[in-house]
Amino acid sequence: MTEKSITTTDNNKGWFSRFLATVEWLGNLLPHPVTLFAILTVFIVLLSGFLSWLGVSVADPRPEDAQTASGTIEVVSLMSVEGLHWIMTHIVTNFTGFAPLGTVLVALLGVSVAEHSGLLSTAMRALVLNAPRRLVTFIVVLSGILSNTASELGYVVLIPLAAMIFHSLGRHPLAGLAAAFAGVSAGYSANLFLGTIDPLLAGITTPAAQMIDPNYVVGAESNHFFMIASTFVIAALGFFVTDRIVEPRLGHFDESKSTMVLDEKAMASPSAQEMKAMKMAGLAFLGLCIVVALAVVPEDGVLRNPETGGLKGSPFLKGIVVLIFVMFAIPGFVYGKVAGTMKNDRDVIEGMARSMSSMGLYIALVFFAAQFVAFFKYTNLGTVLAVEGAALLIQLDLKGPEVFLLFILMCGLVNLSLGSASAQWAVTAPVFVPMLMLLGYAPEVIQAAYRIGDSVTNVISPMMSYFGLIMAMAAKYKKDVGMGTLIAMMLPYSMVFIVGWTLLFYLWVFVLGLPVGWETPTYYQP
Template structure:
């Protein structure tokens, strides 16, 4: 028995040594703002060199619902037009960044909720009401479920995870890592069908129709698998957080003295405020339900061409901003934390923007890199070459699908965007795997697994530098905290999630269980 324990300690020691190397090496990288500036410069230089060498690829892709053959070469960003775009597109790149509006609107609501004391009161309620042993799985599960609300989990739940862990006397970075693992690493898991499922089905169907013009795909075609995946990711993330990530971080010492559990006791006014805030949330929820009825302002409707538009999902971030703002105001007045009327509300709004300053700067710089990387077509070259490499492996059957999952995970490190990559890859792989006897829905599922697992370790992922900015808040004196710290924290999740999901995928395949309602893993050519 003692030898087994010794072996486990030795194994954990080797893992920790490796993670320390990753962290040390990663933290030697410049500040994320400077790093993205360097990335942008390198992309411009590479575009010149690769364009002069005539690097190009041919592939099939989706355009207006049809499969078309395209040849794409590297665009020289150092040309007259490229330099012109550098200046003229800088502001649109920034204002069009998907994270900008999401973060600012969500943070406005959260800022008022924080200023009023609502966030602190909720944390106290959680600390008093949730068993300490279940905090980790609750945070991860909430992260997985949050992807129904678009990107809101990144800007609300991840910083909230840090606060919750700190409330339990645990390391806030472990809470942030757990939430990030659920939100991003578990992006292809959930208990309900969301917009991602609808979009992915819409992209996969035309690719399947290359071989079978009558083939249709149900958005719920992966539902059974993603339901089971929700519990798999929650369990694996729980184990990684409590056994690997948090022990490696060590004890977190707060700047203020810790006075024990009593600091989490709610005052009578706070209890009254929470009840009033809860009532305001219920009333707000009923109001939203009324607005989303058929024919109501936020109800889904069919636009020109038969396309179904869902205003509710388009407005979800703004709705979430109000979701925090409204109960924050109610709590502030009922608990008497707001004593100066509207002045306190304005102060909360302004403070939230002050806290977002570093994030806004990172978004501006990273937006320029994302534009350059996309406009140069270097990402497309990487994706297509990766697809060609997979086809050249010579694997067949389920092992080939596993190779496809791993390859997708690697490609995701260099080119983000779930749907943009799939638009390029689906016309290649969906028909290929159909000919090998695999259903389009099964191929789509394999792609989603690979895409999710490396989001959390890719500095090129839109929200990655923003999470670094959130994490810096918990930096202690004498500590380095940068890209390396976040990568080393998230790497165990990425490896374990990928391994665990592959095992589930293989077992599911061998048993021949439907991956969704009426959806098989196999396809028989007609």
Template sequence: MSLGARVLNTVERVGNRLPDPVFLFLWLIAGLIALSLVGAGLGWSAVNPVTGDQLVAQSLLSPENLERLIIGMPRTLADFPPLGIVITIIYGAAVAERTGMFSTAIRGALLNAPRAILTPVVVITGMVSHHASDASYVVVIPLAAVIFAAAGLHPLAGLAAGFAAVSGGYAGNLFPGASDALILGITEPAAHLIDPSYSVNIAGNWFFIVGVVFVFTPIVWFLTDRVIEPRLGKWTPSEGVAAPATSEKEPLTAAQRRGLQFAGLALLAMIGLWTVITLLPGSPFVDPDADPEQRFNPLYRSLVAFFAVVFFVTGAAYGAGSGSIQSHRDLVRMMRDGIAQLAPYIVLAFFAAHFVAMFNWSGLGPILAVNAAAELKSLALPAPLLLICVVLVSCFFDLFIGSASAKWSALAPIVVPMFMLLGISPEMTTAAYRMGDSVTNIATPLMSYFPLILTFAQRWDPRFGLGSLMATMLPYAGAFLVAGLTMVAAWVAFDLPVGPGVGVHYEPPAPAVAAQEPATGGLSGPHSPPQAAAVPPSTPLPR
């Protein structure tokens, strides 16, 4: 057995022994309680260089924190930022998905693609299809194989390109969507550990995720056409196996085309409505008193509602045009079914919310961040190298834990405050994490959709096994990793904007210590006066 095969077998064995993410969070909570007892007993502390507050470790078994945990349990869950955002968007996305609008639009984009640009069309469609959530795995990837076969190309090359775009390119998109709301919703309460006034919006990574599309698309195009397809050779159906006879190859029906026309008109109407509201005098989407780069922050924060309403309106318009909606009861049923599919996430969110809240109550996050930032500053490492470390750590954890939100819920309270103290914005740190979380999805058999992709592949070649799929996808994963590291480093080196009004660097407000009387000696000396605040100013329970 080769070294590569032994490594993959080891990863699979270790990964299969990991518990469900729910129990991972239970273990993390148990470890956090023990660590808080040690920290409180040893008097761990630090000084927040932004607010000037004395940070002291708090026991999670103190009467105050036990009261927060037990009595405030419903509020802790309700205040978990990603939960409300995701549920809001799902109300609309469920309608767009269940009326058939998402799948029909994807089919229309792929079926009409010329052969010469078939691969980049598949890639871009795959990345944009992230707005359809898990539907992209069951629509884009098998459809890409069908379209390649219809064009006389190897269907498994199409499947590989679709898989690379949908899963390996998960950090890329042309417009923010539910995944941005989910991940950046976790970033904001982590940033509040250092700067309670910091605001993160759904468009915080917009420019970066568009950059991923432009960087990854030519990579997939080159590898698919010049490496993967030649390696696969000319495809001939195995004995007894022909191209699957599915309706995916059939052109769109008149009803489906009419539905897309209705949806397009509805989309234009919604864009026009948001534009009019933005341009009106006294618009709630514009803050005239803010700095110029922050003036449109209310507009960016309205994008959660915008996408929810757009998905709902365009989905309903498509359903009316195509006939997939017969009455308003169908719309209600679709929204109900969409929320029902969130049940596993809601279960996970309960434990993730309590871990994030308890981490905040313990005060360990900012203490660790302040001390780690001081150590890193002493090493004088450049910012690009620091963020490259975030990418690599994210890549490693992605081999074992598939849930992006689960990993970020655990990492964000540490890395976001730490990098803020080093002058890196929360949005840039989040972008580096998302890059690492994206590239290794296609390289691990522990990824939840890996067996499904293998099943799709075996429709075309029953002899195509797990090792075959791994060998096919590893070139993409390796190229994505190199490109991702380079992209993150270049983004910092050239100080490019990460999103509208958001840069690479974080400029903290003036430290509160500057306002203290000189006679007090500041807050950093060993005989500093006692401080009432044991943790950074924040809402009682993190949002």
């Protein structure tokens, strides 16, 4: 290598290191998400008082039957006697009425049974360890995406397992770690099944949409079709990046730099008893699917809309969270009973209690996020900002599908410093959902676009909660691994995923005109 090429390489590394250091510095400037929402809530109170004093108002964009008598929407001050009374009488109901709180907890109760019985872990090991050699990478990424149904399972079980599998196959273990990390984190929102993230985001999107249309409801199933397609696209892209970019760049694995010894127990395939239990759980799941189909498919099905006979507005879609609970809890218990990991109701309750005990931080976050969202809606700040923002986009002639490219990129950049999916959406949804609705796009489509931006940059964000854990895992195979090393390894996934996933979104929504979920519109029509 010439002196000039060495200098160029050093300069590139220096630029990249400075960029990563800037991201980390900006992220460290942000307070804890709970504190951030508390600060934002106080800011809303002060801003509403100031803008109300200035007499700020906009033309009412809502349907005629929901408009004010004056036809305008004014900023409502919380720095007044009436505002103080509203705050004092609504703090509790803001919290208890926050849709994501109940829906996520109910869904998690069912998932916790399947997780603590060992069903999800066994299914993951069976899928990855029994994969054909040529398809190992694809199956690892796909398993990572599917593991998002139970949030921590992919990080704790699959990522170290994938590294060990690649090591045992004579491949670079960091390539396996990267492939699994990409599926679990960069493919976070994609899945074949509805999970806890679906009702969580829908519960935040609904009140944001209701700033424009008070009767609008976004269901947990609203992005399901698009996320099913996304699962296979992301798995294929992850396979390409791992085998063609990341692993060749890693080169030969130097055993002398590794402190990791293959764990034969962790690498063991599921036992005969576990496979039997998984088959029984599969039969239980199949039986539940048949029961649900009998209640939904016939025109007179009991879970169809009793007034229209269709699926839109039906108990089936409105009660999808209950189905998530049942579809995980019953097969989970069946698995536990056959495998011997769950003997009675006490074991089921203990599994549920363990999951609930880990939700303390989430509940604290939800309390302040609920206040922020409620204050934003009551003061009309969201609607005012949406109307002005939509007018600006129209003036700039940014009202076509290209506006989603900017929206996805913005979400990806914000995600570098604010890694929580619910925290970021709670901040951005009250502004961007009504704004893009005024441009004619349905909230379900806006939410699907957000999920792309929120996912793809997880793997390069130092603020991501599991980033330190992934670094510790990587250090077992390469002692001198640093933050820059890990981010440089994962950056190709972010770049390819955001291009490929955004392209899929554009083709799916605007070229093929397919719905992103169950009976969901692409365009909003008041």
